[in-house]
Amino acid sequence: MHIANPAVLTDLSALDLSRWQFGLTTVYHFLFVPLTIGMVVLVAILQTAWVKTNNEKFLKLTKLFGKVFLINFAMGVVTGIVQEFQFGMNWSAYSRFVGDVFGAPLAMEGLLAFFFEATFIGLWIFGWDRLPKKVHLATIWLTALGVWLSAYFILAANGFMQNPVGFQINEAKNRAELVDIGAVLTNIVAINQFPHTITASFMFAGAVVVAVGAYHLKRKQFIEPMRTATRFGLWTVLLGGIGTVITGDGLGLAMVQTQPMKMAAAEALYKTSTGADASFSIFTLGTPDGVSELFSVRIPYLLSYLSTHTLNGTVEGLNDLQAQYVHLYGPGNYMPVLWITYWAFRWMIGLGALSMLIAVVGLVLTRKWKYNLPNWVWNVAIWAAPLPVLGISIGWMFTEMGRQPWIVFKLMKTASAVSPGINGVDVLISLFVFTLIYGALAVVEFKLLLAAAQKGVEEQVVSEDADKLAVAY
Amino acid sequence: MQLNEIWFLIVGFLFIGYFVLDGFDFGVGMAIPFLGKDDTDRRVLINSIGPVWDLNETWVIVAGATLFAAFPEWYASLFSGFYLPLLLILAALIARGVAFEYRGKGHTIGADEKKWKSRFDWMIVIGSALPSLLWGVAFANIVQGVPLNKDHVYTGTLFTLLNPYGLLGGLVTLTLFFTHGLVFITLKTDGDIKDRARALATKAGTVTTVLAAGFLVWTLVAHFSLIGFILTALAALSLIAALFANHYKREGISFSLLVFTIITAVGSLFAALFPNVFPSTTNPAFSLTIDNASSSQYTLTVMTWVAVFMIPLVLIYQGWTYWVFRKRVSRQSIPAGSH
Numbered sequence: 001m002h003i004a005n006p007a008v009l010t011d012l013s014a015l016d017l018s019r020w021q022f023g024l025t026t027v028y029h030f031l032f033v034p035l036t037i038g039m040v041v042l043v044a045i046l047q048t049a050w051v052k053t054n055n056e057k058f059l060k061l062t063k064l065f066g067k068v069f070l071i072n073f074a075m076g077v078v079t080g081i082v083q084e085f086q087f088g089m090n091w092s093a094y095s096r097f098v099g100d101v102f103g104a105p106l107a108m109e110g111l112l113a114f115f116f117e118a119t120f121i122g123l124w125i126f127g128w129d130r131l132p133k134k135v136h137l138a139t140i141w142l143t144a145l146g147v148w149l150s151a152y153f154i155l156a157a158n159g160f161m162q163n164p165v166g167f168q169i170n171e172a173k174n175r176a177e178l179v180d181i182g183a184v185l186t187n188i189v190a191i192n193q194f195p196h197t198i199t200a201s202f203m204f205a206g207a208v209v210v211a212v213g214a215y216h217l218k219r220k221q222f223i224e225p226m227r228t229a230t231r232f233g234l235w236t237v238l239l240g241g242i243g244t245v246i247t248g249d250g251l252g253l254a255m256v257q258t259q260p261m262k263m264a265a266a267e268a269l270y271k272t273s274t275g276a277d278a279s280f281s282i283f284t285l286g287t288p289d290g291v292s293e294l295f296s297v298r299i300p301y302l303l304s305y306l307s308t309h310t311l312n313g314t315v316e317g318l319n320d321l322q323a324q325y326v327h328l329y330g331p332g333n334y335m336p337v338l339w340i341t342y343w344a345f346r347w348m349i350g351l352g353a354l355s356m357l358i359a360v361v362g363l364v365l366t367r368k369w370k371y372n373l374p375n376w377v378w379n380v381a382i383w384a385a386p387l388p389v390l391g392i393s394i395g396w397m398f399t400e401m402g403r404q405p406w407i408v409f410k411l412m413k414t415a416s417a418v419s420p421g422i423n424g425v426d427v428l429i430s431l432f433v434f435t436l437i438y439g440a441l442a443v444v445e446f447k448l449l450l451a452a453a454q455k456g457v458e459e460q461v462v463s464e465d466a467d468k469l470a471v472a473y
Numbered sequence: 474m475q476l477n478e479i480w481f482l483i484v485g486f487l488f489i490g491y492f493v494l495d496g497f498d499f500g501v502g503m504a505i506p507f508l509g510k511d512d513t514d515r516r517v518l519i520n521s522i523g524p525v526w527d528l529n530e531t532w533v534i535v536a537g538a539t540l541f542a543a544f545p546e547w548y549a550s551l552f553s554g555f556y557l558p559l560l561l562i563l564a565a566l567i568a569r570g571v572a573f574e575y576r577g578k579g580h581t582i583g584a585d586e587k588k589w590k591s592r593f594d595w596m597i598v599i600g601s602a603l604p605s606l607l608w609g610v611a612f613a614n615i616v617q618g619v620p621l622n623k624d625h626v627y628t629g630t631l632f633t634l635l636n637p638y639g640l641l642g643g644l645v646t647l648t649l650f651f652t653h654g655l656v657f658i659t660l661k662t663d664g665d666i667k668d669r670a671r672a673l674a675t676k677a678g679t680v681t682t683v684l685a686a687g688f689l690v691w692t693l694v695a696h697f698s699l700i701g702f703i704l705t706a707l708a709a710l711s712l713i714a715a716l717f718a719n720h721y722k723r724e725g726i727s728f729s730l731l732v733f734t735i736i737t738a739v740g741s742l743f744a745a746l747f748p749n750v751f752p753s754t755t756n757p758a759f760s761l762t763i764d765n766a767s768s769s770q771y772t773l774t775v776m777t778w779v780a781v782f783m784i785p786l787v788l789i790y791q792g793w794t795y796w797v798f799r800k801r802v803s804r805q806s807i808p809a810g811s812h
Contacts (some may be wrong), residue, residue: 071574077527078570082563084537087550092626095552099545100768107542107776110535111783118528119790121798125526130797145505170769175545177769419553421626430560437567444575451581473521473577 015418016092017427021434025082027097027393027402028438032076034392037151037198037206039069040144040235040325044137051137057225060457065209065229067452070125077118082434090427094417101167101178102157105185108152117146125472145314152194159190161408162399163258176411189258192251199243200395203355203388206236210362211385212453217371222456227371230381234362241356248349249306255308256315261334262402264318265341267303272317278304282346323436329410336404344398351391358384380460402429475771477763480543481750483780485743487539491532492608492646493735500654502569505594508658508669515594516807519573519660521705524798526573528791529560542776546625546642547750554619554627555611562604563608566714569600577812586812589812604755605650606643610634613642616692616745618752628755638691640743645688648681649738652733660724663803671719674727678716685712696745704741708734 043065050058084106087095095102123131124139131139160166167176177185213230216222241330256263263269267280280302306312318335325334362381365373407414501522509515522529541548552559572593579589620629655674659667669783689705715730746752750766754761769772 071578073569074574077530078567079664080567081530081534084534084541085552085559087541087561088537088548089556090553092549092553095541095545095549099541099548100772103538103542103545103548103768104772104775105540107535110531110538111779111787114534115528115531115787115791118531119787119794122524123794126798137642178772178775181775258502261650386513419556420624421553421628426556429557433560433564437564441567441571444571447582448575448578451578455581473516473523473573 014422014424014427017424018418021431022086025434029079029083030396031389032072034201034204034389035072036076037147037201040147041396043069044140045145047137049138051133057228060225061229064457068449071448090419092419097412098176098408101176102160102176105153105157109150113146113150113153151197155193156185156187159187160184162403163189164408164411165188174379188254196251199240199247200392201237202240203237203244206233206240207388209233211382215376216380216456218375225457227369231366234359236356236369236420237359244352252306260316260323263307264316264321265336265338265362265402266345268338268342269317270319273321274314275304275312276300278315307439336402341398341402344394348391348395348398351387355387366427477767479568480773481763484540487536489736491536492739493732494529494532496650496735497653497657498522498529499601499605499650501658502597502791503651504654505598507673509665513804513807514666516664517802517804521658521802524736539731541651543768544750544766545768547761550625550751550761557631558607558611562607565600565603568596572596580812606647609646610639610643613639614744616742619755621753641688645684648677648684652678652681656719656727660728661801663801674719682712692745698744701741701744704737704744708737747781784796
C-alpha cells in the first residue's frame with residue numbers, strides 16, 4: 001500500500017528493505033528464543049529438585065531463574081507476533097505460493113503448542129500460592145512441553161524452506177499444495193534441526209546460569225545456592241555442547257544430502273573433491289574464493305568425513321553445482337555469498353567449542369565445591385555467557401543465507417517472494433519503527449535482566465498462604 | 474457443508490474469540506486514566522487481567538496462523554494490503570505487552586519510579602486503544618470491500634481505509650471494548666473502583682449503543698441476509714440488556730451479555746461477508762471468496778482434524794485458568810511496600 005505519492009523515493013527497493021527487515025527482526029527474535037527453550041527446562045528441573053528434597057536453596061534458584069526466564073519470555077512472545085505477520089505483510093507472493101503447505105505447521109503450532117504454553121505459563125507465574133505444590137510444578141513442565149512443541153512445528157515449517165517435501169505443484173492455481181503432512185513433519189532437515197536447536201539452547205541457558213553464579217561467587221554472596229547454580233550451569237553447557245556436536249554432525253549429513261550447495265559454500269569448495277582432497281580448512285588467509293588463497297590450515301579427509309561419514313567420499317564443488325543448477329533452473333547465480341557462509345560456519349563451530357572449553361575448565365576448577373578462585377576466573381565465566389547465543393545466531397545466518405538465492409530451495413527465489421503491493425517507503429517506515437522499538441526494548445530488557453541476575457536470591461521464601469491472591473504486576 | 478465453509482466458521486470463531494477475550498484486556502488498559510487514581514488502583518486494574526492477557530493475545534496469533542493455513546490468498550492479500558495499520562497494531566501490542574512486564578521493575582535499575590511507571594502506563598493505554606480502533610477499521614473495510622486488482626493485490630492507500638464506514642467501525646470496537654473492559658472490572662475487582670467502573674460503563678455503553686446501532690444497520694442495509702438480520706438484532710438487544718444488568722449490579726450477567734454482543738456483532742460482519750472473504754471494489758470478479766482463497770481439500774482436511782481435537786481442549790484448559798484465577802482483586806490484594 002502507499003501512504004500518498006512517494007515519487008521521490010520510488011527507487012527504494014521493497015525487496016531489499018524487506019530482506020533487511022526480516023533478517024533484523026528474526027535475528028532479534030531468536031536472541032530470546034534459545035534462552036526460553038533452555039531455561040524453561042532448567043527452571044523446571046530446579047523446581048522439581050525443590051519439591052523432591054524440600055531444600056530451600058532450590059526454591060530460591062527456581063525463583064531467581066524463573067524471573068530471568070519471564071523477562072526474556074515476554075520479549076520472545078511480542079517479537080514472535082511480528083514474525084508471523086511479516087509473511088503476509090512483506091512476503092505475500094511467498095505466502096500465496098506456499099501457504100497451502102507452509103501454513104499448516106504454523107497453524108498447528110498455534111493450536112497445539114502456543115495456546116498451551118501461554119496458558120500454562122500464566123498459571124505458573126500466578127499460581128505459586130493458588131495451586132497445590134505438585135500441580136504448580138506440573139505447570140512449568142507443561143510450559144516446557146509447549147515451548148518444545150512450538151519449536152518443532154516452527155522448525156518443520158523452516159525445514160520445508162530448506163528441503164521442500166510432501167507437496168506437489170498445482171499448475172492451474174500456480175501454487176504448491178500439501179499432499180503429505182507426515183512428510184512435512186518428518187522432514188529430514190526438521191528432524192535434525194530440532195535436536196541441534198534444543199541442545200544449543202541448553203548451552204546458552206546453562207551459560208547464563210553460570211554467569212549469574214559466577215557473579216555472586218566472585219562477591220562471596222549467596223554461596224550455597226550459587227555454587228549449586230554454577231556447577232549445574234557448567235554441566236548444562238558441557239552436556240549441551242556434546243549434544244550440539246553430535247546433532248550438528250547429523251544436521252551436516254542431512255544438509256549434504258538435501259542442499260549440497262550449502263555445504264560447498266560452507267567450505268568455499270569450488271572443485272568437486274574426493275578423499276584426502278576433500279579437506280576441511282580451519283583457517284584461510286587471503287580470500288576464500290579459491291583464487292587468491294595465500295595460506296591455509298587444512299585437515300585432509302575431514303570434509304569428506306563430515307559430508308559422507310567415509311574417508312574417501314566425494315563432495316560436490318560449487319562450480320559443478322552451479323552448472324547443474326543452470327541446466328535445471330535456467331541462467332542465474334545459484335551460489336550464496338561465500339565469505340558469509342564460509343566464515344559463519346567457522347564462527348558457529350568456534351564459538352560453540354570455546355564455550356565448551358570454558359565449561360570443562362570451569363568444572364575442573366570448581367570440583368570438590370571449590371569456589372575460592374581469582375576474580376579473573378569468575379570474570380571469564382561471566383563474559384562467556386553470550387558465546388553460545390552468538391554461535392546460534394551466526395549458525396542461523398549460515399542456514400538462511402546459505403539457502404540463497406532461494407526462499408524455498410529449488411522452488412521459489414527470494415527475489416520473487418516479496419509482496420507486489422508494497423513499496424519501499426512502506427517498508428522503510430516499518431523498518432524504522434521496528435528498529436526504534438527493538439533498540440529501545442533491548443536496552444531496557446538488558447538492564448532488567450542484569451538487575452534481576454545481580455540481585456541474587458531472595459532471603460525470604462514465599463508464604464504458602466493459599467488465601468492470598470497472587471499478584472505479579 | 475464444505476470444508477472451506479467450515480474453515481470460514483473456524484477463522485470467524487477464532488477472531489471472535491480474540492475480540493471477546495483481548496477486547497476486555499484492551500478495555501481495562503484504556504480504563505487506567507479514568508479509574509486509576511493512584512498506583513494501587515492502577516495495579517488492581519492491571520492485575521485483574523494479569524494471569525490471562527497473554528493467553529488472550531495468543532488468540533490473534535492462532536487466528537492469523539489458521540487464516541494463513543486455510544485461506545492463504547486471503548491472508549496474503551489482507552496482510553500486505555493493510556500493511557501500515559497492521560504495523561501500528563504490532564507496535565501497539567508490543568508496547569502493551571512489555572509495559573505489563575516492565576512497569577513494576579523500574580526500582581530494580583534505580584529509575585525514578587513515578588516517571589517510569591507513568592511512561593509504561595501510557596504505553597498500556599495507547600497500546601490498548603490503538604488496536605481497539607484499528608481492528609474495527611480493518612474489519613469494517615474487509616466487509617465493505619477494498620480496491621483489489623485481478624491478482625487480488627490491494628491498490629489503495631492508507632487513506633482509502635479511513636472512510637466513514639471504516640472509521641465508524643473503528644469507533645464501535647473502541648467504545649465496545651472499553652465498555653466490555655469496564656464491566657469486566659466490575660466483575661473482577663472489589664471496593665470503590667468497582668462502583669466507579671460501573672458508573673463509567675453506563676456512560677460508555679450508551680455511546681457504544683448509539684454508534685453500534687448506526688454501524689450495524691448500515692452493514693445490514695448494504696449486505697442484507699436473514700442470518701445477518703437475526704445476529705444484528707440479537708447484538709443490539711443483548712447490548713442494551715447488558716447495560717441494564719450493569720446498572721442493577723448484576724456483573725456476571727452484564728459481562729455474559731456483552732460477550733454475547735461481541736459474538737453476534739462480529740458474527741453479523743462475517744455473515745455480511747460470506748461467501749466473499751475479501752471483496753474487491755474495483756471489480757466484483759476480482760473478489761476473494763471462500764472458493765478461490767482457500768487451501769486444497771487435503772490441507773483443509775488435515776487442519777480440520779487438528780482443530781476438531783484441539784479447540785475443545787484449548788477451551789477446557791483456558792477455562793480452567795479462568796476458574797483458578799476467579800477471585801476478585803482489590804486494594805487489599807496489593808501487598809504494601811511492593812512494586
